[in-house]
Each structure stands twice: as structure tokens, then as C-alpha cells.
Amino acid sequence: MSGEGPSPLSGSWRIMLLGDGSPTRHLRLLTGHEVEVSLILMDLDNTKAITAPKEVSELAPPLLRRQVWLKCGSNTLAWAESWWNKQEAEYHLRNKNQPIWHSLTRGRSELFREVDGLALVSGSWLEERFGFEGPFWSRHYRFFRQEKELTVIREVFSPLLETWLGSVPRKGFSLLK
Secondary structure, three states, X not given: OOOOOOOOOOHHHHHHHHOOOOHHHHHXXXXXXXXXXXXXXXXXXXXXXXXXXXXXXXXXXXXXXXXXXXXXXXXXXXEEEEEEEHHHHHHHOOOOOOOHHHHHHOOOOOOXXXXXXXXXXXXXXXXXXXXXXXXXXXXXXXXXXXXXXXXXXXXXXXXXXXXXXXXXOOOOOXXXX
């Protein structure tokens, strides 16, 4: 789904899923609450997980993997994971409980974001935390700085976002994997 032409997704959901803006900024603007990051994991990634986006292979090892929950007020609105070259992560992610966007833009350097994939995902652990039955909208993208891949990020969004963005179809998208 490129975002061009007709789409079953509303404009607000296309911006959230396919746009190159900051999802943490969008969450703050939608809810009126600052985004809190609950760190789940930040460690060397030696697993070579088959579920990782293929773009992770473009990052120079050793790789660090970070997983977080994103909350606004009392609501958990997203789960995210990112992969980094270890040295880049140590430089850019000094405050592990801060949204990535804050860390990357503190020096006001330019970044380019490219959305690489959109999917519906399921998982009992997501259902438990979000309080909704899946599947859930997910996307993954890369940040580039000076034409070089900086990180790969995957996000999964809670259906609670429909409160602000309107309902979004999930049926008929089973081909997205």
C-alpha cells in the first residue's frame, strides 16, 4: 500500500501508518498527554530473528535491539522495537526512557524516514496489554542520516487510537504479512 490512489484507510490512518512524521508526536497531539516510554528490553541482538524486517540486515553489526511500550496518560497506545548498530545506539540513545524522536532530533540534524512495510499482526501478549482482540496495525521503517541507514523501527498500534483517528478496517487485509 503506497498511500497513493484510493484506499480503504481513512486519511488520518494513512498519515499515522504511512506518513513520515513522528508517531510519538502524533500520539501526544492526539491525546494531549506526553508520551511515556516503558523500556522492556535493550540488549545485544544475537538472535537473528526470522521475524525481524529484512532491512535490519543493512545495519552494521553488532546490533542492539530495543523494545518499548508507548503510553499516553493511562493508555498503552503502541509497542515498538528498534534495531541499531551498537555504537550508534550508545551515541543516540543516552536516555533509554525517552522517545527515539527526541533523542535523534536533539541536535537538530536532518533525518529521513522511509516506511518499508505495513501489516496486520496478532499476539496474545499484545491483546493482553492493549485490552483488545487482534489483529493490530503494524508498520516498520528506517531512519536515514546522511544517506546511511541509522535504525530500523517496527511499531504496533492499539485499536484505542480509533478514539481519535476513527475506525479502521482490518478485514480484507489478510494478504499483508
